[in-house]
Structures are given as C-alpha cells and as structure tokens.
Amino acid sequence: MSKNLLIIKRMVMISILxxxxxxLYIVGPKFSLPFFPSFLEINFSMLPIFIGLFMLGPVDAxxxxxxxxxIKxxxxxxxxxxxxxxFILGAIIIGGTYLGMRLFKNKNIFTFLFAFVFWIIGGLVSNLFALPGYIHIAGFPEEAIVKLMPSFLHATLDNYIWKYFILAVIPFNALISMCVIAVTWPVHARLKVLYNRIGQKNNND
Structure with a gap:
C-alpha cells in the first residue's frame, strides 16, 4: 500500500473512532450508581479512544x-x-497506558495494570481542575455539590472535598477503567490484525 493510502486509511480510522x-458520549448508555454522586455517570466514550491507542498508537489516540x-x-x-x-483525563490515560506498552512489549497484563493505575491518577488530576472549575467558573454552588453526594457519605461543606476524591473519584474511575479494559483486552489484538489487513488485497493485486 502506498504512503498516501496509508495516511488516508489512518485518517479514516481516526474519524470513525x-x-x-x-x-457513545452524547447518546450512548449512561447511568449513575447510588453509591457515587449523581453527576458521576458511567459511560463508554473512552472505549474507542482506548482501542485506537492499541490499533494506531498514542499520537493518533x-x-x-x-x-x-x-467538536464538543x-x-x-x-x-x-x-x-x-x-481532555485532561484522556491525555493522562493515553500517556500512562503507552508507558506500560513501552515497558512491557507484548501488551500483557502489566500494560493494562498501568492503564488501570493511570486511569485513577487521571481521574484525580482532572477533578483537581473540575471541582474548582465547576464552582468558580461554571458557577455551581458548593451546597448543590454537597447535596448531590450520596447520603451515606454524610458530606458537609467542611469534609466533602476529601470524601469526594477518596470515596467517589478513586472508586468511580477504578470501576469504569475495569469495564473498558475488560472489553478492550480480548479484542484489541484482533482489531489490530483486521486494521492491518485493510487495503492489503489491493496492494497485492
């Protein structure tokens, strides 16, 4: 396959993903769980990006x-x-997972362990911006955020920040990362093979 066709194939795949x-972000399945704040919703919009990382590489992802x-x-x-x-969350996940890919060449369980850890780190770092951003930029009152916390956390204006990060952000990102990894792990190698086969027939003719 010529270089131009390879570029076109890559651009098409990036557009599709x-x-x-x-x-998945706009109309895909979204749901919140009762033990997390209601504004933390499970969605699978990172799944195509995660697959793109393994198929195309970190720059494309x-x-x-x-x-x-x-676009959003x-x-x-x-x-x-x-x-x-x-964006912050996605960039950290991509960087951390790619680091695992470089350290463990065969993309074994340790690569996905890196993805799991950096997903949690990304959740913490991104929310360090998100929480004050929603309060001071978007104008969400702190009282409203406290009310959205699950009642069993007994969150108040004095303690909601650490409870949010320790008891909500960390387990939430751990859960969603495991869901995405569970889907990606068994299929990413096959998708890579299928992607590499695109255009091979024409190239051989």
Whole structure:
C-alpha cells in the first residue's frame, strides 16, 4: 500500500473512532450508581479512544481525544469545564497506558495494570481542575455539590472535598477503567490484525 493510502486509511480510522466516541458520549448508555454522586455517570466514550491507542498508537489516540474535545466545545453546558476535564483525563490515560506498552512489549497484563493505575491518577488530576472549575467558573454552588453526594457519605461543606476524591473519584474511575479494559483486552489484538489487513488485497493485486 502506498504512503498516501496509508495516511488516508489512518485518517479514516481516526474519524470513525472519533465519531464512535462522540456517539457513545452524547447518546450512548449512561447511568449513575447510588453509591457515587449523581453527576458521576458511567459511560463508554473512552472505549474507542482506548482501542485506537492499541490499533494506531498514542499520537493518533491523542488526536481522537483532541478532535472530540474540539467538536464538543460549541455545545458545552459547563463553560468548557467538562470538556477540559475530559481532555485532561484522556491525555493522562493515553500517556500512562503507552508507558506500560513501552515497558512491557507484548501488551500483557502489566500494560493494562498501568492503564488501570493511570486511569485513577487521571481521574484525580482532572477533578483537581473540575471541582474548582465547576464552582468558580461554571458557577455551581458548593451546597448543590454537597447535596448531590450520596447520603451515606454524610458530606458537609467542611469534609466533602476529601470524601469526594477518596470515596467517589478513586472508586468511580477504578470501576469504569475495569469495564473498558475488560472489553478492550480480548479484542484489541484482533482489531489490530483486521486494521492491518485493510487495503492489503489491493496492494497485492
């Protein structure tokens, strides 16, 4: 396959994965769990990005995150806080997982362990921006955030920050990372093979 066709194939795949991520983010299944704040919703919009990382590499995966970020900006309902938070999270997950891929060449369990750990780190770092961003930029009152916390956490204005990070952000990101990894692990190698086969027939003819 010529270099131009390889570039076109790559751009098409990036476009498809970006569109899938947007569809999953906007109209895909979303649900909250009673033991997390109601604004933390389980969704699978990171799944196409995660698959793109294994199929295409970190630069292309980051490109998917950036494209999704730019497309979502005009439709923001959070004064860009939510969009920036998602971008930070995606970039950290990609960077951490790629580090695991470089350290463990065969993409074994340790690579996915890196993904799990960096997903949690990404959740913490992104929420270090998100929480004050929602309060001071988007204008969400702290009292409203406290009310959205599960009642069993007994959150107050004095303790909700550490309870949010320790008892909500960490387990939430651990859960969603395990869900995405569970889907990606058994299929990423096969998808990579299928992607590499695209255009081979024409190349051999």
């Amino acid at each position: 970006t569109a899938l991520s947007l569809v 980051l490109g998917i995150v950036l494209l999704r970020f730019l 900006l005009p439709f923001t309902s959070t004064v860009y806080v939510g969009e920036i938070t998602d």
